[in-house]
Amino acid sequence: MSTTSTISREIADTLRTEILRQQYRCGERLPSERDLAARYNASRGAVREALSQLEQNGLISIHPGGARVQPIESASIAILGPLMNLSALPDPELVSQFLRTFAALATDNAKEAVEKANAEQLIRMKSLLVLLNQHAGDVETMQPHWINMLEYMATIADNLVVRLIGNDLKAQFVDQMMNLGLKPQLNKKNLNQVLNNLKQSLAKRDSELAGSAVQMYFNELRISIVADIKSRLANLQKRAG
Amino acid sequence: MSTTSTISREIADTLRTEILRQQYRCGERLPSERDLAARYNASRGAVREALSQLEQNGLISIHPGGARVQPIESASIAILGPLMNLSALPDPELVSQFLRTFAALATDNAKEAVEKANAEQLIRMKSLLVLLNQHAGDVETMQPHWINMLEYMATIADNLVVRLIGNDLKAQFVDQMMNLGLKPQLNKKNLNQVLNNLKQSLAKRDSELAGSAVQMYFNELRISIVADIKSRLANLQKRAG
DNA sequence: CCGACCAATTTGGTCTGACCAATTGAACAC
DNA sequence: GTGTTCAATTGGTCAGACCAAATTGGTCGG
Incomplete structure (x- = not known):
């Protein structure tokens, strides 16, 4: 549209x-x-x-x-999308920076969300976390639940500045990443730790722990995605050379 | 111009x-x-x-x-400046969100800078830190040295995404804040801890510590600035009522 | 009374050709 | 070389026109 x-x-x-x-x-x-x-x-x-x-x-x-x-x-940020579309495969360095930045903002959202959530919102986050745990086996189907969780945290944090930046970043980045059909491979052990930390942070209302959990998740995601893109690039080069 | x-x-x-x-x-x-x-x-x-x-x-x-x-x-972010200029004094809530966001990005920059700095860059950061310590008595004269330090960290981190966002945020925010002539009052004890942590983080190349130091600095700054704006608003209301 | 359908109007997208003020750049005088 | 001058170029703006798509409002059938 x-x-x-x-x-x-x-x-x-x-x-x-x-x-x-x-x-x-x-x-x-x-x-x-x-x-x-x-x-x-x-x-x-x-x-x-x-x-x-x-x-x-x-x-x-x-x-x-x-x-x-x-x-x-x-x-301005608006050029990041076009910058990533210059070639069929985006510059892995740029993708890495993108995910780092996204991680920083999501982490802040998570911290503030856990800090200022009311009882009802806390419960809802816990239920979203249950869904995440249920799909912990398959990264593919877990993705939308992560989005839901992060989105809900953003709603609670209610930080307009972060939201606007997030919008721009998403518009520039996420849609284009989807097209690549990336299937990130997350380390299960680390993923479980992320989910556990998140659970504890909600139980104890520990905002720092929530932040570090989200940070760790994005770290995993970033490493996996960047590796994927790099290997694809290497394949392309081999074929060309 | x-x-x-x-x-x-x-x-x-x-x-x-x-x-x-x-x-x-x-x-x-x-x-x-x-x-x-x-x-x-x-x-x-x-x-x-x-x-x-x-x-x-x-x-x-x-x-x-x-x-x-x-x-x-x-x-897009470009509206934040105009949004803050709607009245003579900006919305303190918006200012708070602004500084939170800025903190999140600067924190990430600090982490990455300490992580990937080479020997020469590490030395330069230490010398910038010395300057910060020398002006620790007066917040006013310390400000430009903070800017230098953060700017240098951004140079080392070399994250285009963060830089572009930072540009926008600065363009929307910093200049307008300057006009207000804010004189933030930072807690000296906390400030000293920030500087000490920064020093240790550089000595041990501890990126997490560097990040938390920067985070703490911005936290102090944010609390002080927001309080200042709120008190000004209260004064205005008293005069009007 | 309500919903579907159709034509007249409005709206955005584009083009042409024109004028002004500021900048540029090259010829000119020193 | 250097500084001045002046014509060509460039962006900023305007007016008037045309087209295709969307809106609007009225008409008709239920």
Whole structure:
């Protein structure tokens, strides 16, 4: 649903990819709006809307005299998705950073959730944990229950800043990961420890323990996923070489 | 510098504020581009660019038939700045969430920095820590040294995702906080413990300890700042009532 | 009274062509 | 070389037009 395809969006996508591929050097001037309009067979208005989006992305800065490419480190999160889509398989380093970041935020959510949960919310978390335990055998079917748990923790923590970042990150990352059809292999022993720690943290309302449990889970997930991507990359290279 | 004032930007700012003030109910249709153009005495093109920016902000979704207001929880980080600027004094709850989030990311950076730092980087961090200790007496002059330390840790951690989020958060938050001229009062005993833990973490390359030290620092900072804002708000209310 | 259907209107997406002010860049004078 | 000047370029804005999709409101059948 949603993403209605428009000329301006297509232009923005194309230019964004070109910039992320570093086909324009940082600081370099982009072609003029009129040139771009000619190149893409579009009107200046469409080009301007595209450039306006790229400026919002922090990829370029538009001044009278010309639009200049900005260093990628000063861009906004919105570019992470396109950055990961530059090739069929995302950069494992970037994926690792992504999961680290996601872990940090989820950990904070877990801590705050356990801290401020009321009795009813505590019970609900415990019941969600039971579901997690029931599916501990199969990572595949456990996934949605993890999402439920983390989502519910986020609801309790009720941190707008984290939620907004999480939205962006999810939009940029999760959907694209799904497409890869990753089947992470989690160490069962460690997973059991995660679930046990989570259980204890809920029982004793120990927020630090809850945080470290979530942290450990994401750590496992990260290591597994990154390894998977790296091995796929190695296979590709072997086939190509 | 930079922010050249353009009509489209002004329109975007005005509409953004109106939406954040909930002057349009969520799901409600915005006035048509033609209406807005008439209202702001501007051309449709300018209005379209403004709306395009708001769509990038996740505040509205534009479809043929009309632009509709989206729930704020599905917006992007870019709205946090405007959200905090709705009134002279920002919502303390939002500030608290901000600092929590910032803490979570800085903590992760600290952990990774201590983990992967080479000998030279370790030395540099120690020297930065010496500077911190020298200014431990005065929170005011210590601030820039903290920024240096955290910035250097971020450089070592070299996590693009965290950096981009940090950029956004800083752009939305830090500058506006500076204007308030806050003078946080940190508990000296706790501050000393933070510095000591940091020192030990560097000596033993204990990433967890480094993380908890940074966490504790931000915790102190957050409590102090939030209390400050709350007391100011109380003063304002007393004067008004 | 209600729901399904259809046409008129409205709305966003795009294009063309035009004007202004600021910037740029090259020719020019020193 | 260096500083100045001036014309070409560039972004910002406007007006008016067309199309396709969505909305709206009225009509018709139940």
